[in-house]
Amino acid sequence: MxxxxxxxxxxxxxxxxxxxxxxxxxxxxxxxxxxxxxxxxxxxxxxxxxxxxxxxxxxxxxxxxxxxxxxxKSPWVHVGAGDVQVHEHWSAVDGIGYGLxxxxxxxxxxxxxxxxxxxxxxxxxxxxxxxxxxxxxxxxxxxxxxxxxxxxxxxxxxxxxxxxxxxxxxxxxxxxxxxxRNGRGAAYRYMTDPHVGTRWHATMSQWRWGTTVGYTFPTPGGRMICMLMPPAERISEVRRDPEGAWRALVGEDSDGIGARLRGATDHTRIRSTSxxxxxxxxxxxxxxxxxxxxxxxxxxxxxxxxxxxxxxxxxxxxxxxxxxxxxxxxxxxxxxxxxxxxxxxxxxxxxxxxxxxxxxxxxxxxxxxxxxxxxxxxxxxxxxxxxxxxxxxxxxxxxxxxxxxxxxxxxxxxxxxxxxxxxxxxxxxxxxxxxxxxxxxxxxxxxxxxxxxxxxxxxxxxxxxxxxxxxxxxxxxxxxxxxxxxxxxxxxxxxxxxxxxxx
Ligand SMILES: Cc1cc2nc3c(=O)[nH]c(=O)nc-3n(C[C@H](O)[C@H](O)[C@H](O)COP(=O)(O)OP(=O)(O)OC[C@H]3O[C@@H](n4cnc5c(N)ncnc54)[C@H](O)[C@@H]3O)c2cc1C
Structure with a gap:
């Protein structure tokens, strides 16, 4: 050797x-x-x-x-929970006031x-x-x-x-x-961001509804990643029927994350973990x-x-x-x-x-x-x-x-x-x-x-x-x-x- x-x-x-x-x-x-x-x-x-x-x-x-x-660059952070919508600027750290x-x-x-x-x-x-x-x-x-x-x-x-x-x-x-022990699992995918050119494409969002927490983060090339974090048990639904389970989860918050994702195209496959x-x-x-x-x-x-x-x-x-x-x-x-x-x-x-x-x-x-x-x-x-x-x-x-x-x-x-x-x-x-x-x-x-x-x-x-x-x-x-x-x-x-x- x-x-x-x-x-x-x-x-x-x-x-x-x-x-x-x-x-x-x-x-x-x-x-x-x-x-x-x-x-x-x-x-x-x-x-x-x-x-x-x-x-x-x-x-x-x-x-x-x-x-x-x-x-x-995302200088904005947003939390959406039903009728509550909080929009804030990140505090700067070492002069950097944006997320990536x-x-x-x-x-x-x-x-x-x-x-x-x-x-x-x-x-x-x-x-x-x-x-x-x-x-x-x-x-x-x-x-x-x-x-x-x-x-x-x-x-x-x-x-x-x-x-x-x-x-x-x-x-x-x-x-x-x-x-x-984790109580939540995660399922995520990439897609085009229908809101390029607006403040949404410069905002990192957390969405809270039902029993799920979700995120949308803008990524390069006019795209975004969306991660859904339902209770870990629901990840088996995602594995059985990825598209159906995804639609069901997003549909439970149609005015929140559902509205944010509406019009997105070119979805990648869903990756998940429980x-x-x-x-x-x-x-x-x-x-x-x-x-x-x-x-x-x-x-x-x-x-x-x-x-x-x-x-x-x-x-x-x-x-x-x-x-x-x-x-x-x-x-x-x-x-x-x-x-x-x-x-x-x-x-x-x-x-x-x-x-x-x-x-x-x-x-x-x-x-x-x-x-x-x-x-x-x-x-x-x-x-x-x-x-x-x-x-x-x-x-x-x-x-x-x-x-x-x-x-x-x-x-x-x-x-x-x-x-x-x-x-x-x-x-x-x-x-x-x-x-x-x-x-x-x-x-x-x-x-x-x-x-x-x-x-x-x-x-x-x-x-x-x-x-x-x-x-x-x-x-x-x-x-x-x-x-x-x-x-x-x-x-x-x-x-x-x-x-x-x-x-
Ligand atoms: C679903 C999910 C979503 C997440 N989302 C976020 C998020 O939005 N923001 C955030 O900050 N964090 C997030 N995290 C956490 C983040 O991904 C990890 O904390 C981060 O990847 C840790 O980096 P690391 O370098 O320690 O390890 P890793 O990224 O796991 O890298 C370890 C590397 O070691 C290599 N390796 C392993 N064994 C060997 C070996 N024997 N010999 C040589 N090489 C080896 C592997 O190939 C790998 O490349 C998320 C995690 C998960 C699971």
Whole structure:
């Protein structure tokens, strides 16, 4: 087997992988980034970049490349829930006051190209099969490219290889210490946007009706993506009869999302998933880290995964770079990795809760929720800050906002007062749990306590079985974690010990 040496090996070459590779390569480190697929290639995602995510691409030096794809800029954000229609401007982040939505098939390759331009050695169609261990530390990977097996030794192994992470599996971190079952599934497709030239083609919209949440995001070439998120059980209807189920879901909100889509043509096929478990995995250990979805995933109902993959991919490089520069001891490197994981978890906990809460398959436009949303009408930027991750959701939907919404709901719907009060009371433990996590903050490292916003009865798929190096590269199809074949791996000679779930 050929053996190579480098400083850092990054497994996975999309968002988190490119962000880490760019940052470390710019810092003068030797980085090899390995991607199983040949980019450009697609991945399951509705890929909205909120302004704070666009700002991340700017920090990484990739924004110009993305803008060269001529995506429509969306300075507007809109929430539609029956008679409540809130239109706001995004708050600017680093001077960027617009969102972008570029199909992953185009977006990801530009990030990988930026990594290459920064000096990373980017290798496509290279499947990582195993992590190499020396004296209890991750010390590299074994991979296969073009039938040839190669061992790449490195001081740091970064798994940026998505939800079915080989690195997580080989580092004993596959099973999350904290997870929440998704209540919603997702079905999406592209189509022409009948409103090109109007403000709608510069607006990212969320629609709420029945038991479904939907999104419309403008994409390049006068097109748009529409994602519907009904209760997860309804995805089986989508699989049985895609067009019929799509029409039925959209038809349930004919004056809302139905009107937005009317006149759209040239629809692509519908992609769907019913498996989007949110989780935190132990994401650092001796000589290894898990960036992006490999380490943490939250429900796509909040559209935040790309932003965090980019941000904490970058932050990983920024935090460990100086330790690698100074030739720090292994213990210093591991402490830096853990510091990074703590920062990620502190920052992401609020949106994890928000995603779990929004993923409940109950009605997303009850009288109470509609009135809470209506409270933001005319208050420029506040609700958008929630989607934009400018402030934490519980600070935006504050007790004052909830109280106002409740009073208005009781006033406007005198016949439904009992139901409204019951719903408000039901939200109290959820609010309390979220605020408790915020209050306990940094003391909660890898804590597995389940709060009322989470559905902890998760049936997480087992650690993928090892397979021989000759196994064909599995396709990242449309199915979720539970149904796809897992990544392959040869048996490690000196494997890791299981990662502790609470420290
Ligand atoms: C239905 C859905 C809709 C979503 N919508 C949005 C949205 O609108 N906005 C948003 O911000 N986020 C959204 N997300 C989340 C977002 O897609 C992810 O958070 C994001 O893709 C994470 O990027 P990543 O780089 O960590 O992982 P990935 O994008 O999963 O990339 C991992 C890469 O690793 C490679 N890989 C895997 N194993 C190996 C191996 N053994 N060797 C080499 N390479 C390997 C894979 O081929 C893949 O290219 C959505 C997710 C879903 C499921």
């Amino acid at each position: 050929r053996v190579e040496e480098t400083d850092v090996v990054v497994v996975g070459g999309r968002l988190a992988g490119s962000a880490t590779a760019i940052t470390l390569a710019r810092g003068g480190h030797r980085v090899v980034m390995l991607e199983r697929r040949r980019l450009p290639s697609d991945v399951l995602s509705s890929h909205a970049l909120v302004p704070s995510a666009v700002a991340e691409t700017a920090r990484l030096g990739a924004l110009e490349r993305l803008l060269a794809l001529d995506p429509p 939505c570029i199909p992953r098939v185009d977006q990801d390759v530009e990030l990988a190209r930026t990594a290459e331009a920064a000096g990373a050695d980017v290798r496509m169609q290279t499947d990582v099969r195993d992590v190499v261990w020396r004296a209890g530390r991750a010390a590299g990977v074994r991979c296969v490219h073009d039938g040839e097996e190669v061992e790449i030794r490195a001081r740091l192994v970064v798994g940026a290889d998505g939800r079915r992470s080989t690195v997580a599996a080989r580092c004993g971190a596959w099973t999350p210490y904290r997870a929440s 498996e989007t478990i949110s989780y935190f995995r132990a994401s650092s250990g001796p000589g290894w880290a898990l960036a992006g979805d490999a380490g943490h995933f939250k429900d796509p109902v909040i559209g935040s995964g790309q932003r965090d993959a980019l941000r904490f991919g970058r932050r990983l490089g920024e935090i460990v770079g100086p330790v690698l520069d100074a030739g720090g001891e292994d213990a210093e490197l591991d402490a830096a990795l853990q510091e990074w994981e703590r920062e990620r978890d502190r920052t992401c906990m609020a949106s994890y809760h928000w995603g779990s809460r929004e993923s409940r398959p109950n009605a997303p436009a009850t009288p109470l929720l509609r009135e809470v949303i209506r409270t933001f009408d005319g208050h420029r930027g506040q609700l958008a800050d929630n989607f934009g991750r400018v402030r934490d959701p519980e600070r935006i939907v504050s007790p004052r906002v909830v109280a106002l919404g409740l009073l208005n709901a009781l006033h406007r719907h005198p016949g439904r007062r009992r139901e409204i009060v019951r719903e408000a009371l039901g939200e109290l433990p959820i609010e309390a749990g979220i605020r408790l996590d915020r209050w306990l903050g940094r003391h909660l490292f890898r804590a597995s306590t389940t709060r009322p916003s989470e559905r902890g009865d998760v049936d997480f798929p087992p650690v993928p079985r090892a397979a021989s190096a000759a196994v064909a590269v599995p396709d990242e199809g449309t199915a979720g974690l539970a149904t796809n074949g897992g990544p392959s791996a040869a048996g490690a000679s000196e494997g890791p010990t299981a990662v502790s779930t609470a420290r």
